[in-house]
Amino acid sequence: MIAYKYKLYSNARNGHLDSQIDQFGRLYNHCIALHRRYYRIFKQSVNVYALTNHIAKLKKIERFHWIAELPSQAVQDVARRIDKAYLLFFRNLKHSVKAAPPSFKPRRKYKSFTLTQAGYAFNGNQIRIGKKRYGFHKSREMQGRIKTVTIKRDECGDFWIIAVTDWEKPGRGFTTGKSAGFDFGMKVFLTSSDGDDVEAPLFLKRDHNKRKALCRSLSSKQRGSNSRRKAKLALARFYRTIESRRNDFQWKIADRLVNKYDVLCFEDLNLKGMSHLFGKKCGEYGFAEFLHKVESKCSEYGKGFVKIGRFYPSSKTCHKCGWIKSDLKLSERTWQCNGCGEIHDRDRNAAMNILRVGTSTRGGEDVRLAQASGL
Numbered sequence: 205m206i207a208y209k210y211k212l213y214s215n216a217r218n219g220h221l222d223s224q225i226d227q228f229g230r231l232y233n234h235c236i237a238l239h240r241r242y243y244r245i246f247k248q249s250v251n252v253y254a255l256t257n258h259i260a261k262l263k264k265i266e267r268f269h270w271i272a273e274l275p276s277q278a279v280q281d282v283a284r285r286i287d288k289a290y291l292l293f294f295r296n297l298k299h300s301v302k303a304a305p306p307s308f309k310p311r312r313k314y315k316s317f318t319l320t321q322a323g324y325a326f327n328g329n330q331i332r333i334g335k336k337r338y339g340f341h342k343s344r345e346m347q348g349r350i351k352t353v354t355i356k357r358d359e360c361g362d363f364w365i366i367a368v369t370d371w372e373k374p375g376r377g378f379t380t381g382k383s384a385g386f387d388f389g390m391k392v393f394l395t396s397s398d399g400d401d402v403e404a405p406l407f408l409k410r411d412h413n414k415r416k417a418l419c420r421s422l423s424s425k426q427r428g429s430n431s432r433r434k435a436k437l438a439l440a441r442f443y444r445t446i447e448s449r450r451n452d453f454q455w456k457i458a459d460r461l462v463n464k465y466d467v468l469c470f471e472d473l474n475l476k477g478m479s480h481l482f483g484k485k486c487g488e489y490g491f492a493e494f495l496h497k498v499e500s501k502c503s504e505y506g507k508g509f510v511k512i513g514r515f516y517p518s519s520k521t522c523h524k525c526g527w528i529k530s531d532l533k534l535s536e537r538t539w540q541c542n543g544c545g546e547i548h549d550r551d552r553n554a555a556m557n558i559l560r561v562g563t564s565t566r567g568g569e570d571v572r573l574a575q576a577s578g579l
Contacts, residue, residue, distance in 0.1 A: 205351065206371050210340040212363040217336055225357050227270055228282060229314025231259070235286050236308055249294070252287035256280055275334065278317040316356040324353050331365060340365055347371040359440035373504050383467035383508070385559025387518065387551045388491050390482055391537075394457070395551035397559040400464070402457055407449045408488045411442070418442055450490055458497040467508035469562025470495060471554075474514055510562035522546060523556040 212218060235255060242250050250258075259279055262268040271279065289306040296303035325332045329342040333355065348371025356364045385397040393404035408415065418439045425432035461468055478486045502509035512518070520532045527543030532550075540547050 205368055206348070206373065208344065208346050208365075208367045208369070210342060210365045210367075212365060213339040213341065214362075215338065217338060218363055220336055221333070221338070221355055221363055222357065222361075224274065225314060225317060225355070226311045227274055228278065228317045229309060229311040231271060231274070231279065232282055232286070232314055233308045233311075235259070235282065236306055239286065239290065239306075249290055252283050255283045255287065259283060275317070275319055275323040277320045277323055281318045281320065315358070316354050318352055318354045320352050326350070326367075338363075358444065360437060360444055379466050380464060382465045383469070383559060383563055384461075384465050385469040385555045385557070385562055387471065387554040387558060388473060388489070389551045390485060392551065393489060395555050397552070397555040399552075404489055405449075405453055406488060407446050407453075408484075411446070415439075415442060450488075451493075454490065454494045454497050458494070458501045461498065462501045462505045462507050465507070467510065467563060468498060468502060469510045469512065469558050470498070471516070471518060471558055472511040472514040510565060512558055512561045512565070516557075516561060518554040518557040518561075519550050521553075521557050522548065523553055523560065 212221075238255070238258065239250055242248065259271065263272040286306060293303055293305045319333070323333065326346075330337050330339050331353075332338075346367060346369055348369030350367055350369050352368045354366040354368075356366060358364065382398075384400070387395045389395055392401050394402035396402075418435070422432065422435040422439055425435050473491060475486070475492050478491075499509045501507075517528055517530075520529050521527070522529075522541040522543055524546050525541065525543040527541050529539055529541070532539055537550050538547060539550065
C-alpha cells in the first residue's frame with residue numbers, strides 16, 4: 205500500500221471540516237467516558253461492536269442528534285480507534301509495561317477522521333465529502349484503488365487529505381555488492397563503517413534565536429486574546445517548517461544509502477533512554493523517524509535492513525580481535541585495545557561491529573564485506 209498526501213486549498217468551506225473534527229473529538233470523549241463508567245460498574249471493557257451499537261442508538265436521542273450529521277463510517281472508525289487503544293493498554297499491562305489508559309482529549313487536540321468505503325469522491329483536483337466539494341493541490345497522480353481517506357487538521361489550522369491505495373511500487377532490482385554498518389551519535393548524525401559519514405544539519409539549533417523570539421512573544425500575550433492566537437499560530441508554523449526540513453533531509457539520506465548499499469545494518473537503540481540522557485538534541489536528530497524511512501526505502505528497493513540487539517557492546521568490542529573494554533566511559537571518544545594494540549575511534553569501531561554482526565545474521569547472502577568496510 206502507498207499513501208498520498210495533499211493539502212486542501214484555503215477556503216471558507218474548510219470551516220465545515222473544522223467543526224466536524226471538533227464534533228468527532230466530542231464523540232471520542234463521550235466514548236472514553238462510557239468505557240470508564242462501564243469498567244467501574246462491571247469491571248469489563250466495552251468491545252468495539254457493543255460501542256458501535258451504542259452510538260447507533262444515541263443518534264435517535266434528541267440531544268445527540270449531532271452524531272447523525274457525521275459520516276457513519278468515520279463514526280465507526282472512532283470506535284475502532286478507541287478499541288485499538290484499549291487493546292494496546294491491556295496488552296502492555298499483561299507484559300508489565302508501564303502504560304496509561306486512553307484519556308480525554310481537548311476538542312482542539314483531536315486532529316482527524318477517516319472514511320473507508322464511502323462518503324467521498326475524487327474528481328480531478330477536487331474531493332467531495334458529504335455534500336460539499338473541496339479543492340486541493342494535486343501534486344501527483346494517485347495509482348491503485350483507494351482504501352481509506354483521512355482528513356487531518358494540523359496545528360497551523362491547515363487541512364490535509366491522506367489517501368491510502370492498494371498500489372504496490374515495482375521493485376528496483378539493482379545491486380551494488382556493498383554493505384555497511386551505521387552508528388548513531390551525538391556529534392555526528394551517522395557514522396559509517398566505510399567512512400561515508402553523515403553530518404547532522406541541526407535545523408532547530410540553527411534557528412534557535414528565531415524560536416526563542418517566537419516563544420517569548422507567545423508567553424507575553426494575554427490568554428484568550430487574538431494576539432495570543434496569532435503568536436501561537438506563528439510558532440506552530442515555525443515548527444512545521446523545521447519538521448519539513450528534517451523530513452526532506454532524512455528522505456534524501458535514506459534514498460542515497462539504499463542506492464549505494466545492498467545491506468544496511470543498524471543498532472536497535474533505546475531511544476527513550478537516550479532522550480532522557482541527551483534531552484532535546486536526541487529529539488532533534490529524529491533517529492526513530494529516520495530508521496522508519498530507511499526501512500521503508502529498503503522494502504521498496506528490495507535491499508536488506510538489519511537491526512542488531514541493543515545490548516551488544518558495539519562500542520566496547522575491538523573489531524579486529526574481539527577484545528572487550530568493559531570499563532569504556534561515554535566521554536572516551538578513542539581507546540586502545542589491550543588485545544591487539546589497535547587505536548579505535550569509538551563510533552567508527554561501533555559501526556564496523558554493527559556491520560559484522562548484522563551481516564552474520566543474514567548468513568548465506570552474497571555480501572562482500574571487504575569491499576564495504578575494508579576489514
